[in-house]
Amino acid sequence: MTETKSFVEIRHAQKSYGTLEVLKDISLNVERGQIVAIIGPSGSGKSTLLRAINDLDPLTGGEVWLDGVQVNKNLPHNQYEKHINQMRQDIGMVFQHFNLFPHLSVRDNVTMAPKLLKKISDKEADKLAEEQLDHVGMLERIDYYPAQLSGGQKQRVAIARALAMKPKLMLFDEATSALDPELVEEVNLVMKKLAQEHMTMIIVTHEMDFAASVCDRVLFMDKGVVVEEGPPEQVFKNPTQERTRNFLRKHLEGAK
Amino acid sequence: MGLDFSVIPPFYGTLLLGVLWTIAITAASALLSFFGGILLAVIALYAPAIIRLPVRFIAWLFMGTPLLLQLFLIYFGLVQIGIDLPAFVAGVIGLGFHFAVYNSELIQTAMLAVDKGQMEAARTLGLSRRQALVKVVVPQAVRDVLPPIGNNMIALLKDSALVSVIGVSELTLSAQRAIGQTYRAFEFYAAAAVLYYIINLGMEAVIRWFENRNRLYR
Numbered sequence: 001m002t003e004t005k006s007f008v009e010i011r012h013a014q015k016s017y018g019t020l021e022v023l024k025d026i027s028l029n030v031e032r033g034q035i036v037a038i039i040g041p042s043g044s045g046k047s048t049l050l051r052a053i054n055d056l057d058p059l060t061g062g063e064v065w066l067d068g069v070q071v072n073k074n075l076p077h078n079q080y081e082k083h084i085n086q087m088r089q090d091i092g093m094v095f096q097h098f099n100l101f102p103h104l105s106v107r108d109n110v111t112m113a114p115k116l117l118k119k120i121s122d123k124e125a126d127k128l129a130e131e132q133l134d135h136v137g138m139l140e141r142i143d144y145y146p147a148q149l150s151g152g153q154k155q156r157v158a159i160a161r162a163l164a165m166k167p168k169l170m171l172f173d174e175a176t177s178a179l180d181p182e183l184v185e186e187v188n189l190v191m192k193k194l195a196q197e198h199m200t201m202i203i204v205t206h207e208m209d210f211a212a213s214v215c216d217r218v219l220f221m222d223k224g225v226v227v228e229e230g231p232p233e234q235v236f237k238n239p240t241q242e243r244t245r246n247f248l249r250k251h252l253e254g255a256k
Numbered sequence: 257m258g259l260d261f262s263v264i265p266p267f268y269g270t271l272l273l274g275v276l277w278t279i280a281i282t283a284a285s286a287l288l289s290f291f292g293g294i295l296l297a298v299i300a301l302y303a304p305a306i307i308r309l310p311v312r313f314i315a316w317l318f319m320g321t322p323l324l325l326q327l328f329l330i331y332f333g334l335v336q337i338g339i340d341l342p343a344f345v346a347g348v349i350g351l352g353f354h355f356a357v358y359n360s361e362l363i364q365t366a367m368l369a370v371d372k373g374q375m376e377a378a379r380t381l382g383l384s385r386r387q388a389l390v391k392v393v394v395p396q397a398v399r400d401v402l403p404p405i406g407n408n409m410i411a412l413l414k415d416s417a418l419v420s421v422i423g424v425s426e427l428t429l430s431a432q433r434a435i436g437q438t439y440r441a442f443e444f445y446a447a448a449a450v451l452y453y454i455i456n457l458g459m460e461a462v463i464r465w466f467e468n469r470n471r472l473y474r
């Protein structure tokens with residue numbers, strides 16, 4: 001077993017669905033406090049890679065490490081379930097379609113998991129909900145239900161829900177893709193705030209401007225491989241690969 | 257012999273007791289059918305085959321045979337193998353399981369219809385599959401099928417008359433006893449019908465209260 005050095009390490013990730021190889025030997029290191037954006041055409045494997053990090057879509061080969069612990073450890077089923085549930089508490093995830101719990105109030109969305117898994121008291125839970133919702137600017141809606149919120153508000157609550165577990169790492173899978181354009185900014189602002197607080201984040205996004213403004217590093221993926229990787233200035237302004245240039249050009253045309 | 261409703265007042269006590277037993281057996285069976293329905297749905301969808309298949313078989317028996325026969329079997333049949341249940345308990349088990357099977361069909365369909373992202377979001381926070389089912393999937397599925405479950409509960413109330421045949425002194429049997437003494441079948445069956453209808457109205461009010469509590473979530 002090799003020593004891990006980075007905060008997050010993906011080593012030789014490989015994923016197949018039957019004969020379809022979706023991830024082909026992908027390796028990625030993310031340091032503590034770093035923010036990495038993953039861009040690329042639809043179907044290139046971005047979500048699959050992100051969802052492999054918390055084992056929502058288990059890899060068929062390779063390893064994922066977080067803070068010195070292997071996430072996808074090889075353990076007997078029951079032990080593995082315990083282990084992965086523990087690991088997932090440290091890995092927050094935000095989905096394109098929010099996936100808020102519609103039967104729970106905003107407050108209960110935020111506190112359900114901490115109450116259940118960290119055995120905090122009702123009083124501590126209330127304080128936690130207030131803190132986290134204040135952080136994303138949703139405190140006034142604490143007693144609303146998800147159905148009463150706009151898309152941007154839902155996504156901010158979903159971020160608060162993930163943060164309430166005090167994760168070491170946050171994963172965002174196209175967090176603003178399902179939003180009306182005028183609601184994108186409020187979510188981006190929350191993510192920028194997290195960036196200033198040095199949250200380690202891996203962000204799958206279609207928004208090149210946002211990626212350029214908050215990320216330390218950009219990965220361009222296509223057909224299950226990392227085609228190009230580097231600081232945003234380089235990947236966006238001086239891409240070395242033909243496929244990256246094509247993608248960025250098409251994307252610019254699409255945006256017009 | 258014309259109709260004479262003045263025969264009823266002397267039997268107010270008998271009929272009232274019948275009403276109370278009907279409410280008791282309906283409430284107990286409804287609770288059993290509700291929680292049993294959830295349990296059966298979770299077993300049908302998630303339990304390993306060694307549990308799932310026998311349970312499915314028993315559920316299929318409850319669904320494919322007459323309730324009356326099930327009541328006879330539970331009350332008179334089980335005695336032969338040493339299980340001597342009080343009539344009330346036998347009635348609750350029969351009615352409760354019978355309707356649990358119907359409820360479980362509804363709940364299963366609703367559980368499958370709960371967005372996959374709900375389970376994913378719960379698992380992502382660190383919940384086990386069981387915790388996610390209990391806290392996220394089942395509550396949503398149950399809320400989605402409250403109206404048809406309510407219909408089943410109304411049917412259960414009406415079918416509770418069947419437990420008169422195993423000697424539970426509920427409303428139908430109480431009416432029959434009064435008829436046995438007075439030979440006034442129309443008056444007492446009509447009185448029982450009115451009383452069933454009133455219980456039914458009360459039950460609908462309870463069901464509506466439950467449904468209204470969930471309005472916000474839509």
Ligand SMILES: Nc1ncnc2c1ncn2[C@@H]1O[C@H](COP(=O)(O)OP(=O)(O)O)[C@@H](O)[C@H]1O
Nearest residue numbers: 017020022040041042043044045046047048049
């Ligand atoms: N459950 C699955 N079964 C089969 N193929 C899948 C499954 N999930 C994803 N894929 C395939 O994997 C590829 C990558 O998908 P995905 O990671 O969602 O791409 P992206 O997020 O970059 O759009 C696609 O070709 C997709 O069709």
Ligand SMILES: [Mg+2]
Nearest residue numbers: 046047048174
């Ligand atoms: Mg995707």
